[in-house]
Amino acid sequence: MSEPRKLEVLRAIVEDYVHSREPVGSKALVERHHLGVSSATIRNDMAVLEEEGLIAAPHTSAGRIPTDKGYRLFVDRISQVKPLSAAERRAIHSLLEGPDDVDDILERTVRLLSQLTNQVAVVQYPHSNRALVRHVEFVLLAPQQVLVVLIADTGSVGQKVIDAGSDVGDDALMRLRSRFLGSIAGTQLALLPQVLPSVIALCPPELRGLAHTLANGLQALSDNSREERILMAGTANLARSNVDFPLSIGPVLEALEEQVVMLRLLSDMGDDPRGVTVSIGRENPYDGLAEASVVATGYGSGAKVGILGPTRMDYPTTMAAVRAVARYLSRILGG
């Protein structure tokens, strides 16, 4: 039995199964794909593939379906990226239009990606390490509560309420505000940890406690506020793609609601925008996603975009869409 044909058979099985959602048998295979051999030969090949754990039969006398391992081999070695259709290219292009908000762009992106792939799309807020501090604002909400706002020149705004521990004077806050502003305006967000201590040190002793608290807030904002958030769209696709198919969507919805889970999932994946990363079925660290796959990649400076869907998905097309969208995102938001 020839190695290339074996792979060809696996490919055919994956493609047919993805398309029909039904176990695929030897006879149907030879009919739909013109491999130059008979069904009996295919059966032999299939037996080997099954032995290697690449495909499995739901019951004795049914066709085969790919295993996680089978899909893995498929995406790693067999599949080749399908080019996007003209309409799809156009849809992505229109993202470029309208010089809007980061939020706006991300929202439209995630929506588009979910429509393109018919899956649940997820996007992480972009890392803005290179962003510069544009403005800092402290707002007294209650005697012991301060709202800290950090505005970057990229247009991202972070906010956080801080508990000061003791009563705060409005004038003290004003003074600290101009001090902080004077020292860190124009600084890279990423450099805040190095700069902030010296700002505190320069404060008059009676303000130092408060300054410290505020600085902590700013720092938390700088590395925290945004890139720890995700946006998603297309959860309804879960229900649609699994009509008459028992991927229990409950656990998946749970996972999607847990931002922490999704963030870990995404950050565990590669971020090379040229090649997308795929995590298949039980490869996922989260149990609820045992029957789901994640296709994701990085954009900009390391944040992730991707989709989540059933393991039985059209990987080539999906990967192409994710990659294309990531590229455009990188371009719009500037690497």
Added chain:
Amino acid sequence: MSEPRKLEVLRAIVEDYVHSREPVGSKALVERHHLGVSSATIRNDMAVLEEEGLIAAPHTSAGRIPTDKGYRLFVDRISQVKPLSAAERRAIHSLLEGPDDVDDILERTVRLLSQLTNQVAVVQYPHSNRALVRHVEFVLLAPQQVLVVLIADTGSVGQKVIDAGSDVGDDALMRLRSRFLGSIAGTQLALLPQVLPSVIALCPPELRGLAHTLANGLQALSDNSREERILMAGTANLARSNVDFPLSIGPVLEALEEQVVMLRLLSDMGDDPRGVTVSIGRENPYDGLAEASVVATGYGSGAKVGILGPTRMDYPTTMAAVRAVARYLSRILGG
């Protein structure tokens, strides 16, 4: 046949059906509830109820289930609010702790409500009409793009990117910023439409165009940015509560994703925090929610909280939870 007993029968049917998820028959009814009559009498009553369209039989020889109209009568006239359990009270109370962000509070609220009711919880961002302008910031992102930030003393931060139409100078922006800040700091957000024009009028002619654009942005932020957003949690409950039950969750997920739909839905409902409003099945204006009910009420100054679930839900308990949560929200965020 006595009117009170008829209602009693309807109540029993609703309660049993909600509990068992199965059509309930006359015999089971007399056993579980000690109505002092025989099953035959109940049958007669049921026939009348069916004639009135309050209950229906899925097929000839099955028990009855409540219709939308039946549920309606139930919530309007029969049901009495169940008190919350001690544990539930405690859970809600703990919301009071931690003097946190509005975002934080809402997020925790919606999560809590979804756990309390085992449904999808939805909360609208609070109306902040009484809030005062605390700070205004204009940030130049690109030659023609300005980020407008509006900070209220309540801790809410609004932001929006504006297309200026022509190149904007950094210094012009600075001058406008202090002008705006000087004129509207401390003003109620709700009064901005009246105040802003005079600010523009006072600007030097060469800045008036830009000032106008910026004012538009501010105004959009003031009535737009927040209260048009909703937060939700517990979508996974949809899947759980409908295991072995055919409420097609696809359309429901779609509705939930369309913020516009949800906002209309919520704003169509009453906002008296003392009594919650219920919209049952086909009463909902959106087709996808024909098998769903919404239980909601207002909090604070008119924003809504509520839940969405299958028409077959435990209305008394759910209504109690929604009402309690709304009250606490009102208290925390201040009328």
Added chain:
DNA sequence: GTTAGCACTTGGGCATGTTGAGTGCTAAGT
């Protein structure tokens, strides 16, 4: 107005039979 009794309806469960897709194996062909 209530109730017992009864004939009637009907979905669900179960046992049984049938079908067809699909397999694995063997033996023959290249």
Added chain:
DNA sequence: ACTTAGCACTCAACATGCCCAAGTGCTAAC
């Protein structure tokens, strides 16, 4: 050493028929 035709075998899915339990509506008596 592969490939292939042929064949016996397996098994889910479907169909059929049967019975049962739950439930109804009606009638006649209380």
